[in-house]
Structure formats: structure tokens, C-alpha cells
Amino acid sequence: MPGSAVVLIGAFVAALLGVSLSTVVLCSNRRQAHRASPSPSQRSVVDLELGLGRSPCGIDEAVLAAYPTAVYASAASRPGEGQSQVAAAAATVEDGQALGDTRDTTCAVCLAEYADGDELRWLPGCRHAFHRPCVDEWLRRRPSCPLCRT
Incomplete structure (x- = not known):
């Protein structure tokens, strides 16, 4: 029993590390994707300021x-x-x-x-x-x- 307990604890620690590592990688990828593309509301503010993506609204x-x-x-x-x-x-x-x-x-x-x-x-x-x-x-x-x- 003591040998199987060590194996069980080792497997549990390995699984915990695997889940933690995959969570860190997943969150990092999402953060990079979020930084790369602004939200729709941020895009519309930038587009409005620069006059992009709309019909011309300036002076003739x-x-x-x-x-x-x-x-x-x-x-x-x-x-x-x-x-x-x-x-x-x-x-x-x-x-x-x-x-x-x-x-x-x-x-x-x-x-x-x-x-x-x-x-x-x-x-x-x-x-x-x-x-x-x-x-x-x-x-x-x-x-x-x-x-x-x-």
C-alpha cells in the first residue's frame, strides 16, 4: 500500500502540473489574440476618429x-x-x-x-x-x- 500511495500521489501531482501548464498556455494565447485585435467597440471609435470604414463625412x-x-x-x-x-x-x-x-x-x-x-x-x-x-x-x-x- 505505501508503494501504491506514492504512485497515486505522483500521478496526481503530474496531472495537476499538466492542467496548470495547459491553462497557462491557453490564457497566454488568448491574451495575445485579444491584444492583436481590438474589440468591436474599440474598432468603431478608432474608425470614427480616422474616418475609416464609413462613407466620407468630411468637407467636399x-x-x-x-x-x-x-x-x-x-x-x-x-x-x-x-x-x-x-x-x-x-x-x-x-x-x-x-x-x-x-x-x-x-x-x-x-x-x-x-x-x-x-x-x-x-x-x-x-x-x-x-x-x-x-x-x-x-x-x-x-x-x-x-x-x-x-
Whole structure:
């Protein structure tokens, strides 16, 4: 009996180790699969933000082309003038109303500083300005201002 008890305990320990090992492998595989593919709700949020998997919901190209643009020139690059070329252009666009805050020197889409010669696009509703390529791509995907969402 003592010899059979040892064999029985050994078989029980071996079975327990086998079940534990297979559980660890199974859970590890599930965890990797879960990380690799987001849940349906996570996918829909990502798709919505990127404008993927849906019909186009941004601004039409013809409307986008009608939005005003200006070339940026810093006040430092134009000696003797206290205002940038953007501010001067802003004063002449849309019935003489100033378009946006000309003190902003950073594109809110790409977060880069404006450089002399950069083409900026003004949004007519809120009068915010951004790099033209940055805001054009943004508006093709979603029809709202990157700053104020109007």
C-alpha cells in the first residue's frame, strides 16, 4: 500500500502540473489574440476618429478650395512692420474682418511652428488658421475645426 500511495500521489501531482501548464498556455494565447485585435467597440471609435470604414463625412473638395488662404511671414522677417503678412491678409479677407488670432504661431493639427512662406488656411466659421495641408486632410475626414469643433 505505501508503494501504491506514492504512485497515486505522483500521478496526481503530474496531472495537476499538466492542467496548470495547459491553462497557462491557453490564457497566454488568448491574451495575445485579444491584444492583436481590438474589440468591436474599440474598432468603431478608432474608425470614427480616422474616418475609416464609413462613407466620407468630411468637407467636399470644392467647398474646401473656396476657404481663404494666406502665406505666413513672421513680424521678425519683415523689418519695420509690427504685424505679420497673415494679419495683413486677414484684414482684407471677408469684408475687412480680422480672421482669427494672429498671435498664434503654431498649427494645432501638426503642432509645428509656422515658418516664413508656409501657406495657411482660414476656416470661415470660427476664423482659426492652420497649415493648409494639415487642415485640408483634417477637414476631408471630419467637418469641424480642430480647435473649437465648430
